[in-house]
Amino acid sequence: MNNFLYRSLEQQLSEEIEQGRWQPGDRLPSIRTLVQEQGLSKTTVMHALNRLEARGLIESRPKAGFFVRPQYKPMPVNAPSSNIVSSPAPVPVSVNAVTQELMCRSAAFDISPDAGTREALPPGLLQLNRTVARELRRQKGLHQYYDEPAGSQQLRDILARRYKRQGCQVDACDLTVTTGCQQALFFALMCLCQRGDLVAVESPGFYGVLQLLEGLGLKAIEIPSDPVQGMDLDVLAQAAEKWPIKACVVTPSFATPTGALMPLENRKQLLVLAEQYDFHIVEDDIYRELAFDHPMPPLQALDRQGRVILCGSISKTLSRDLRVGWVISERWREEIQRLKLVTSLATSRYVQQGVASFIEDGGYDRHLRRYIPNLQAQRDELITTIQYEWPMPCASSVPQGGLTLWLELPQHIDSMQVYARAREQDILITPGALFTAADHFRNCIRISYTHPWNTDRKAALNVLGGILAEINEL
Amino acid sequence: MNNFLYRSLEQQLSEEIEQGRWQPGDRLPSIRTLVQEQGLSKTTVMHALNRLEARGLIESRPKAGFFVRPQYKPMPVNAPSSNIVSSPAPVPVSVNAVTQELMCRSAAFDISPDAGTREALPPGLLQLNRTVARELRRQKGLHQYYDEPAGSQQLRDILARRYKRQGCQVDACDLTVTTGCQQALFFALMCLCQRGDLVAVESPGFYGVLQLLEGLGLKAIEIPSDPVQGMDLDVLAQAAEKWPIKACVVTPSFATPTGALMPLENRKQLLVLAEQYDFHIVEDDIYRELAFDHPMPPLQALDRQGRVILCGSISKTLSRDLRVGWVISERWREEIQRLKLVTSLATSRYVQQGVASFIEDGGYDRHLRRYIPNLQAQRDELITTIQYEWPMPCASSVPQGGLTLWLELPQHIDSMQVYARAREQDILITPGALFTAADHFRNCIRISYTHPWNTDRKAALNVLGGILAEINEL
Numbered sequence: 001m002n003n004f005l006y007r008s009l010e011q012q013l014s015e016e017i018e019q020g021r022w023q024p025g026d027r028l029p030s031i032r033t034l035v036q037e038q039g040l041s042k043t044t045v046m047h048a049l050n051r052l053e054a055r056g057l058i059e060s061r062p063k064a065g066f067f068v069r070p071q072y073k074p075m076p077v078n079a080p081s082s083n084i085v086s087s088p089a090p091v092p093v094s095v096n097a098v099t100q101e102l103m104c105r106s107a108a109f110d111i112s113p114d115a116g117t118r119e120a121l122p123p124g125l126l127q128l129n130r131t132v133a134r135e136l137r138r139q140k141g142l143h144q145y146y147d148e149p150a151g152s153q154q155l156r157d158i159l160a161r162r163y164k165r166q167g168c169q170v171d172a173c174d175l176t177v178t179t180g181c182q183q184a185l186f187f188a189l190m191c192l193c194q195r196g197d198l199v200a201v202e203s204p205g206f207y208g209v210l211q212l213l214e215g216l217g218l219k220a221i222e223i224p225s226d227p228v229q230g231m232d233l234d235v236l237a238q239a240a241e242k243w244p245i246k247a248c249v250v251t252p253s254f255a256t257p258t259g260a261l262m263p264l265e266n267r268k269q270l271l272v273l274a275e276q277y278d279f280h281i282v283e284d285d286i287y288r289e290l291a292f293d294h295p296m297p298p299l300q301a302l303d304r305q306g307r308v309i310l311c312g313s314i315s316k317t318l319s320r321d322l323r324v325g326w327v328i329s330e331r332w333r334e335e336i337q338r339l340k341l342v343t344s345l346a347t348s349r350y351v352q353q354g355v356a357s358f359i360e361d362g363g364y365d366r367h368l369r370r371y372i373p374n375l376q377a378q379r380d381e382l383i384t385t386i387q388y389e390w391p392m393p394c395a396s397s398v399p400q401g402g403l404t405l406w407l408e409l410p411q412h413i414d415s416m417q418v419y420a421r422a423r424e425q426d427i428l429i430t431p432g433a434l435f436t437a438a439d440h441f442r443n444c445i446r447i448s449y450t451h452p453w454n455t456d457r458k459a460a461l462n463v464l465g466g467i468l469a470e471i472n473e474l
Numbered sequence: 475m476n477n478f479l480y481r482s483l484e485q486q487l488s489e490e491i492e493q494g495r496w497q498p499g500d501r502l503p504s505i506r507t508l509v510q511e512q513g514l515s516k517t518t519v520m521h522a523l524n525r526l527e528a529r530g531l532i533e534s535r536p537k538a539g540f541f542v543r544p545q546y547k548p549m550p551v552n553a554p555s556s557n558i559v560s561s562p563a564p565v566p567v568s569v570n571a572v573t574q575e576l577m578c579r580s581a582a583f584d585i586s587p588d589a590g591t592r593e594a595l596p597p598g599l600l601q602l603n604r605t606v607a608r609e610l611r612r613q614k615g616l617h618q619y620y621d622e623p624a625g626s627q628q629l630r631d632i633l634a635r636r637y638k639r640q641g642c643q644v645d646a647c648d649l650t651v652t653t654g655c656q657q658a659l660f661f662a663l664m665c666l667c668q669r670g671d672l673v674a675v676e677s678p679g680f681y682g683v684l685q686l687l688e689g690l691g692l693k694a695i696e697i698p699s700d701p702v703q704g705m706d707l708d709v710l711a712q713a714a715e716k717w718p719i720k721a722c723v724v725t726p727s728f729a730t731p732t733g734a735l736m737p738l739e740n741r742k743q744l745l746v747l748a749e750q751y752d753f754h755i756v757e758d759d760i761y762r763e764l765a766f767d768h769p770m771p772p773l774q775a776l777d778r779q780g781r782v783i784l785c786g787s788i789s790k791t792l793s794r795d796l797r798v799g800w801v802i803s804e805r806w807r808e809e810i811q812r813l814k815l816v817t818s819l820a821t822s823r824y825v826q827q828g829v830a831s832f833i834e835d836g837g838y839d840r841h842l843r844r845y846i847p848n849l850q851a852q853r854d855e856l857i858t859t860i861q862y863e864w865p866m867p868c869a870s871s872v873p874q875g876g877l878t879l880w881l882e883l884p885q886h887i888d889s890m891q892v893y894a895r896a897r898e899q900d901i902l903i904t905p906g907a908l909f910t911a912a913d914h915f916r917n918c919i920r921i922s923y924t925h926p927w928n929t930d931r932k933a934a935l936n937v938l939g940g941i942l943a944e945i946n947e948l
Contacts, residue, residue, distance in 0.1 A: 109618065119615035133607035141593035143793035144583065144924060179653055179818040186817045208816070215816040319617035323822050342682070342689040343660045343817065344653040348797050450618060
């Protein structure tokens, strides 16, 4: 292949995209057209297109061709923001009633609540549900026996093997199956902390953790977390210097709400800090497998001191309703199993066996291969709408995986008001106030791209843009 | 009907049974034979037989006739026993490692562990599992949505209606669905108690409660509980006079291990004590629907002060593996839902809907009508074996419902030794030490009649009798 030829085409196309000949979402000329127009071989044209795709300028859509990708204005890394607290202090967490209500009823991932009730299941989920149903029908007299508190050996073996492939040192006997990731986080914090202890959390960060801290009587130290790199480790170090932090809850891969991905160097530094200041890390690993481009192993893979308790779940990758999660720790294994036993005895055996069979038969990986490109396309469509179609364009985070992004609106916009106005029209967003125990992020909202942008959801998104513009002008 | 005639036949038959003309398990002459031999009308013969059945001397088996019931030697009510503590004091609970191991792996209900894996499902369970599997296959996009923390409205409505029929004041909104009864007990104690608080429990009583007290840092006051009437309320009153009891955990209908049924008068007295000494009651209602003769409403039906938190489950009546339980309290409703949310988020929606449909379609009541007579027959067979076939007959409790009975062996027999010797031969019993945080009941064991006495289990029971006799002679 002639290097010059494909490079020349690559440059020509990238310049044309930059100059606006094609807008984001436009389809490029077909391969056949480019071959004819440019007098190049199909191989050369393909090579140029592939390189443009790798650079993130275009994307291929099966059976449709190559399309120009939106060029997002990402939030700057570590930019000072009026929302970010620079010297955090421990605070007792008290989630107010409104937030509680939001969490219970509405803090879901669908902008058009319950639209999913009418949607067909994706093929992977159909297969998973069939597998679980088969295990249930096969049960025989086993309905009379509780499963072991630690969970099904088959599922624990399979999950441990998957983690080992990521470089984690995980033995199946150190893994306890839980009722989703929330129970995993609960057990982890129960092991590490006593009432009154200090826990560092991402800010903005997962509201479920804040509620847990409140429930356990723990104090939160909110560490600023930016939308690209996640937790600010300099601030964490300052806080650890000043306060006796017992645990740090962190989502290195695709933190909610921002979708931040903590870089490798920061992960190493975080483990050094944990060692230096003698705290433990609770790793919320629930979004990691939903990586668009650069999957990174769990933080736990770098941990040589047993400082990380790893918490995961199938809720975000497969099914929220099966309630299967897990928590992994060699050091706290016995304590975790004891907690599982006394607080909920056991997990359904048939569900675990169904999930285990599904993973073992390759159904899970097949599902991810189909699901992740869809998520990425849904993210793109969401960002394109926000940045190009809304009357008042907003800067959003540009997550490289996970299910949600983060919008910072002008300072004077109160997202609780946005929430209420949207709710009147059956549109659901998650207001920024949920992601902090302090008084930050009132002008921020989280939007999810978990679901396909069908007509209803697309319409909801446009109405939301209108509501924001209206409130902005008040 | 001539009163004299049926009374005369009734007396004749009861004397013949007493004098041993018929042994327990023998079939009485058929109705036709009795009509012919005695020259009585069929109505008169039937009336005499029904009266004998009501007295517990005989039992009718459909299409087979009337059989002599074993006359058990029940444990005396309120008899002084070296096992029973008469002035209990609060103790921190520390369940030792052996007990923990027993609980995790073996504290099941089957004397031949895992024999159930080869047994066919009873028709009710087949139907239930099919219903749950159907709900799972019907799920559509709902796998993307967590259920509400409180649980499925349909299931909550149905359960509330069932309780209302028992005279309980239960509103569906006060009911939270849980991961089995264990999570229900956990939430109840979390609401009522702070670390260090005192909780009155039955002694012997459910080991899961003792573990929970340990996990929550609560202190147990063990109140003697006899095998017929349950908790000794005089001792409870003395304890409450002396110590600031915060909560009392009690199983009024068929407490494990003994199967005791608390009489109505005692229930009323317990509620008076709760009022007088200002403590709350956690009612473990898991066995109530497994009543052989005289079903009693829950204690909660008598509660006019909101002092009872009611905990239930389908684990003992339907399936342990579906992990569906519930906790009911008007006063603590919000706190319970908050605990559910932060510790496990939600319960599987499809399972709840399957269980709800099964109950609504009458499948649950049909199942109970078939299951309960089987349980009673299994109890009879177990007691008959113990009292008539073992080389060393032992006195056992004679539960009127539930799944387990309680054997008090001679003082010098150590049930941990029995446990170990039986375990070597793959036979499982639950040693008495599990049912106390103190050092009582070392000479007691719990045996369950949950499972049919097939050849394996019958053989296991005979081997167990041999082991006991052997240890007795040492």
